[in-house]
Amino acid sequence: MALRKIRKYGDEVLRKKSKKVEVFDKRLHTLIEDMLETMAEAEGVGLAAPQIGILKRVVVIDVGEGPIELINPEIIESEGEITQPEACLSIPGVLGEVPRPKRVKVRAQDRWGNFFEIEGEDLLARAFCHEIDHLDGILFVDKVTKFLEPDSEG
Template sequence: MTVRELRLIGDPVLRTPCAPVTAFDDGLAALVTDLMDTVSLPGRAGLAANQIGVSLAAFSYDVEGARGYVVNPRLVATDGEYDGEEACLSVPGVHAPRLRAAYARVEGVDAFGRPVAVEGTGELARCLQHETDHLRGELYIDALTGERRRAAMRRLREAGLAGP
């Protein structure tokens, strides 16, 4: 089992859009294994490749019994509204209410280039949206506004972490 070190807010890799995967080889297989191993620790729901320092479009998820990964994911459908607490492994100690779609569908491929689709509601929908945001170089705190944003920024300063 290989659990990779997490990159934290302030690391430029988190703000750089990830490149599409073009080589479906042993390197990709190793990345997928590392993503799955790293997300499997307790308290983790999703992990984008750039959170472990790899600027390729892939993420893993482990939410309420749904477990897997998607390479070159695209968020293709959303519906409804779902407001709830959100956090991020790359922004430790900070959580905030964040409005997301209540339903989300992501399409992409597996490590062999075969089509895959993942869809879900509630926390799985939140995770799918959160991880696809990461792959575009975005953090969940970027979309916070008003008092939600001010409170998150205050927690970031108190934790000694750089702002977005």
């Protein structure tokens, strides 16, 4: 495993649409492991492949309940809405309120290509939406309704 460099706001790769993963091999597994290590080192709750310069539809998330790996994820259901503070490893020092669904269901593939569905509420739903947006070149600052001072999240 290896730490990868997290791309910062202004890097054009963050605005590009990621390509569907077609090959589920050792290279993909290495990418996922590197992403998990990079996310943990940066103390983040999610990381999308474009954030490390890889335009593939790969996301890792850990909101404190163990890592979740999503390949080619898509939101297939959403319910409710809640506006809460959000931040991003690619935009350090910026915090803003973003409306997101309270609950979502995601369909994705695992690292071997098997399809599965997973549901998330509150923070997990927010993480799913935030990271899947990255795969389409959308950043949370595009959806902020109000910017906050970084120390006001508590």
